[in-house]
Amino acid sequence: xxxxxxxxxxxxxxxxxxxxxxxxxxxxxxxxxxxxxxxxxxxxxxxxxxxxxxxxxxxxxxxxxxxxxxxxxxxxxxxxxxxxxxxxxxxxxxxxxxxxxxxxxxxxxxxxxxxxxxxxxxxxxxxxxxxxxxxxxxxxxxxxxxxxxxxxxxxxxxxxxxxxxxxxxxxxxxxxxxxxxxxxxxxxxxxxxxxxxxxxxxxxxxxxxxxxxxxxxxxxxxxxxxxxxxxxxxxxxxxxxxxxxxxxxxxxxxxxxxxxxxxxxxxxxxxxxxxxxxxxxxxxxxxxxxxxxxxxxxxxxxxxxxxxxxxxxxxxxxxxxxxxxxxxxxxxxxxxxxx
Amino acid sequence: xxxxxxxxxxxxxxxxxxxxxxxxxxxxxxxxxxxxxxxxxxxxxxxxxxxxxxxxxxxxxxxxxxxxxxxxxxxxxxxxxxxxxxxxxxxxxxxxxxxxxxxxxxxxxxxxxxxxxxxxxxxxxxxxxxxxxxxxxxxxxxxxxxxxxxxxxxxxxxxxxxxxxxxxxxxxxxxxxxxxxxxxxxxxxxxxxxxxxxxxxxxxxxxxxxxxxxxxxxxxxxxxxxxxxxxxxxxxxxxxxxxxxxxxxxxxxxxxxxxxxxxxxxxxxxxxxxxxxxxxxxxxxxxxxxxxxxxxxxxxxxxxxxxxxxxxxxxxxxxxxxxxxxxxxxxxxxxxxxxxxxxxxxxxxxxxxxxxxxxxxxxxxxxxxxxxxxxxxxxxxxxxxxxxxxxxxxxxxxxxxxxxxxxxxxxxxxxxxxxxxxxxxxxxxxxxxxxxxxxxxxxxxxxxxxxxxxxxxxxxxxxxxxxxxxxxxxxxxxxxxxxxxxxxxxxxxxxxxxxxxxxxx
Numbered sequence: 001x002x003x004x005x006x007x008x009x010x011x012x013x014x015x016x017x018x019x020x021x022x023x024x025x026x027x028x029x030x031x032x033x034x035x036x037x038x039x040x041x042x043x044x045x046x047x048x049x050x051x052x053x054x055x056x057x058x059x060x061x062x063x064x065x066x067x068x069x070x071x072x073x074x075x076x077x078x079x080x081x082x083x084x085x086x087x088x089x090x091x092x093x094x095x096x097x098x099x100x101x102x103x104x105x106x107x108x109x110x111x112x113x114x115x116x117x118x119x120x121x122x123x124x125x126x127x128x129x130x131x132x133x134x135x136x137x138x139x140x141x142x143x144x145x146x147x148x149x150x151x152x153x154x155x156x157x158x159x160x161x162x163x164x165x166x167x168x169x170x171x172x173x174x175x176x177x178x179x180x181x182x183x184x185x186x187x188x189x190x191x192x193x194x195x196x197x198x199x200x201x202x203x204x205x206x207x208x209x210x211x212x213x214x215x216x217x218x219x220x221x222x223x224x225x226x227x228x229x230x231x232x233x234x235x236x237x238x239x240x241x242x243x244x245x246x247x248x249x250x251x252x253x254x255x256x257x258x259x260x261x262x263x264x265x266x267x268x269x270x271x272x273x274x275x276x277x278x279x280x281x282x283x284x285x286x287x288x289x290x291x292x293x294x295x296x297x298x299x300x301x302x303x304x305x306x307x308x309x310x311x312x313x314x315x316x317x318x319x320x321x322x323x324x325x326x327x328x329x330x331x332x333x334x335x336x337x338x339x
Numbered sequence: 340x341x342x343x344x345x346x347x348x349x350x351x352x353x354x355x356x357x358x359x360x361x362x363x364x365x366x367x368x369x370x371x372x373x374x375x376x377x378x379x380x381x382x383x384x385x386x387x388x389x390x391x392x393x394x395x396x397x398x399x400x401x402x403x404x405x406x407x408x409x410x411x412x413x414x415x416x417x418x419x420x421x422x423x424x425x426x427x428x429x430x431x432x433x434x435x436x437x438x439x440x441x442x443x444x445x446x447x448x449x450x451x452x453x454x455x456x457x458x459x460x461x462x463x464x465x466x467x468x469x470x471x472x473x474x475x476x477x478x479x480x481x482x483x484x485x486x487x488x489x490x491x492x493x494x495x496x497x498x499x500x501x502x503x504x505x506x507x508x509x510x511x512x513x514x515x516x517x518x519x520x521x522x523x524x525x526x527x528x529x530x531x532x533x534x535x536x537x538x539x540x541x542x543x544x545x546x547x548x549x550x551x552x553x554x555x556x557x558x559x560x561x562x563x564x565x566x567x568x569x570x571x572x573x574x575x576x577x578x579x580x581x582x583x584x585x586x587x588x589x590x591x592x593x594x595x596x597x598x599x600x601x602x603x604x605x606x607x608x609x610x611x612x613x614x615x616x617x618x619x620x621x622x623x624x625x626x627x628x629x630x631x632x633x634x635x636x637x638x639x640x641x642x643x644x645x646x647x648x649x650x651x652x653x654x655x656x657x658x659x660x661x662x663x664x665x666x667x668x669x670x671x672x673x674x675x676x677x678x679x680x681x682x683x684x685x686x687x688x689x690x691x692x693x694x695x696x697x698x699x700x701x702x703x704x705x706x707x708x709x710x711x712x713x714x715x716x717x718x719x720x721x722x723x724x725x726x727x728x729x730x731x732x733x734x735x736x737x738x739x740x741x742x743x744x745x746x747x748x749x750x751x752x753x754x755x756x757x758x759x760x761x762x763x764x765x766x767x768x769x770x771x772x773x774x775x776x777x778x779x780x781x782x783x784x785x786x787x788x789x790x791x792x793x794x795x796x797x798x799x800x801x802x803x804x805x806x807x808x809x810x811x812x813x814x815x816x817x818x819x820x821x822x823x824x825x826x827x828x829x830x831x832x833x834x835x836x837x838x839x840x841x842x843x844x
Contacts, residue, residue, distance in 0.1 A: 036411040149479035150448030
């Protein structure tokens with residue numbers, strides 16, 4: 001009995017050993033073929049551009065601008081410049097060609113203090129960049145670079161010179177990716193489109209605007225107000241009249257959502273300044289720029305100057321106690337005509 | 340019986356090891372040894388002959404102007420990859436091949452609305468799995484479109500005439516996009532050819548990874564082999580032995596006998612608390628010797644009630660040891676202090692008095708024998724205490740410890756008088772009374788200060804009871820002759836207590 005059991009045990013043991021031995025060689029295989037599902041990342045949203053890509057794009061833009069500056073010819077600008085900036089820059093170059101000097105305000109520093117890269121997957125896409133101050137201590141510039149579609153490259157769409165002491169909101173770091181906004185974003189003090197329209201009204205009517213209380217005072221309002229008053233004195237002297245109208249340009253608005261729930265809005269507001277000289281006098285260009293743009297045209301009693309204004313407004317969230325405020329602007333006459 | 344059992348177990352012990360040892364050494368050990376050797380051998384083979392190959396190369400051939408890898412495909416085998424794309428038609432004029440690394444959404448956006456081939460993964464170790472897809476969306480019709488090579492979207496881009504190779508370490512989510520582009524600048528003659536070529540060109544794509552991290556299959560086998568060898572050795576030696584019975588500690592009962600039981604410990608803690616409450620009721624407790632607890636269990640630590648500590652009693656104890664004649668001291672000394680102080684002290688004084696009562700009796704008896712003085716004036720004084728004593732006969736020493744003025748004064752006298760000599764009958768006593776009594780107030784309080792005066796007043800009161808008192812005190816001598824009685828002891832105690840009681844007035 002004992003022997004039989006013993007023998008059975010031995011046989012079982014040997015069988016187990018043999019099974020183990022036959023299984024061992026399988027360990028020598030290379031393993032299963034990996035599949036993409038094993039290695040693919042979870043859909044963490046990536047920024048549209050790396051900081052290196054953004055720097056490369058900006059360098060390309062600046063290079064295009066410098067080439068145009070050199071030639072004082074806006075001919076090759078549209079490869080990297082578009083929108084209101086294209087109009088402004090073209091005007092500046094025309095003026096430069098006429099006066100021989102480029103306005104210092106056209107300087108765009110090569111270094112940036114901050115870049116805001118969205119992670120949105122569709123098009124158009126905007127990238128905001130804030131440069132450092134210029135060499136001659138001019139204020140920082142807010143650059144808006146836009147990619148209209150996948151097959152187009154980024155172009156400089158708008159530049160706004162930031163007001164002194166203006167506080168910009170915070171944005172996510174470029175490695176995380178920010179979020180673009182829309183013109184009709186909710187949850188703010190007012191939609192970005194409304195903010196632009198109301199600000200245009202404030203620029204036009206000044207203190208008398210019904211939206212004047214919505215906005216805190218800023219440099220653009222003050223400077224336009226002062227300029228209008230100055231011109232008004234002259235116009236009063238010869239019994240003329242002047243009128244400025246500010247009209248937001250349709251579709252020319254770019255919005256970036258900040259980290260604190262507000263929106264940074266950059267939009268184009270066109271303005272037309274009509275100055276009529278009374279008593280049969282001629283209405284002449286009011287500045288060197290206007291003069292340069294006017295060129296050798298024949299002045300009449302009425303002069304109509306078209307300005308392209310780019311304004312940067314920060315619209316806080318509806319729960320914030322801060323007012324809507326303009327943080328930067330650019331203003332450039334683009335057309336002067338005697339009518 | 341036990342020896343028989345021992346013999347049997349002894350035999351069993353002699354028989355079983357051999358069987359066990361045989362099994363262990365004869366079967367288990369060789370088996371384990373064989374397995375260990377096999378593991379080592381296979382480990383060596385895995386390290387040499389069966390070592391996994393270093394590189395993986397997979398390819399595919401597609402007919403499409405675009406070829407895009409799925410996210411994650413580039414990093415399938417290793418982080419670094421070399422992608423090669425070749426036009427099947429070779430270097431064709433008017434077309435060129437471009438390859439770029441970018442995000443999947445950018446690649447799809449670039450191909451919006453167009454058909455493309457996507458590489459989904461590996462189909463075996465040498466083939467790529469591809470599928471045809473149409474990109475969503477529509478191409479924007481703008482004039483400002485750039486060519487593939489100059490798009491801002493790609494992280495890396497490379498173009499070649501007939502083939503292009505790119506080595507990259509792509510980040511997560513990055514894809515490779517291969518596009519057959521019109522060769523720029525070659526627009527004129529080969530326009531048609533370019534268009535035709537770009538429509539459905541045949542692309543051969545190869546992806547190559549190098550195994551930088553090769554799985555080490557030999558190491559686990561080495562480890563397993565080592566463990567099996569150790570097991571084999573153990574099975575031949577330790578496991579082949581019979582488990583040894585553990586000896587029991589102690590004598591059959593391994594439990595330790597605790598020095599103090601839990602009940603005793605609790606009792607010892609609570610006893611003084613209870614005894615404090617019960618002092619007024621019975622004096623029996625206090626007749627116990629100091630070394631015993633309430634249960635009378637030996638070995639319990641003596642619980643010392645600090646508040647009940649009686650320095651006088653301690654002195655008496657020390658005095659007892661030293662002289663043996665001052666047995667009467669503590670009671671006397673206690674009395675004045677009792678008058679003005681806590682009952683507990685009196686209590687203890689009473690206890691001490693109880694304890695030293697016998698000693699005092701002996702001492703007084705001796706004195707009585709030596710002196711043989713009839714009841715003296717001290718007795719009337721001492722008699723004051725008697726009514727109190729009698730009243731207090733049953734009650735405990737609290738009453739006795741009450742600190743009665745008269746009685747205590749008288750008793751003080753007697754005991755004080757005991758200094759020079761013991762008994763009431765001592766004529767010297769009175770004189771001594773005065774002096775010693777007078778001396779006492781310094782120690783005692785106001786009650787005792789007028790001890791002498793008290794004596795006089797007391798004696799007035801006590802006249803009527805003098806006989807009884809005399810009887811109370813006298814028996815000390817008689818007691819001695821007759822031998823000590825419990826009642827006498829009690830009377831002594833009472834006498835002492837009576838002092839206290841008398842002071843209640």
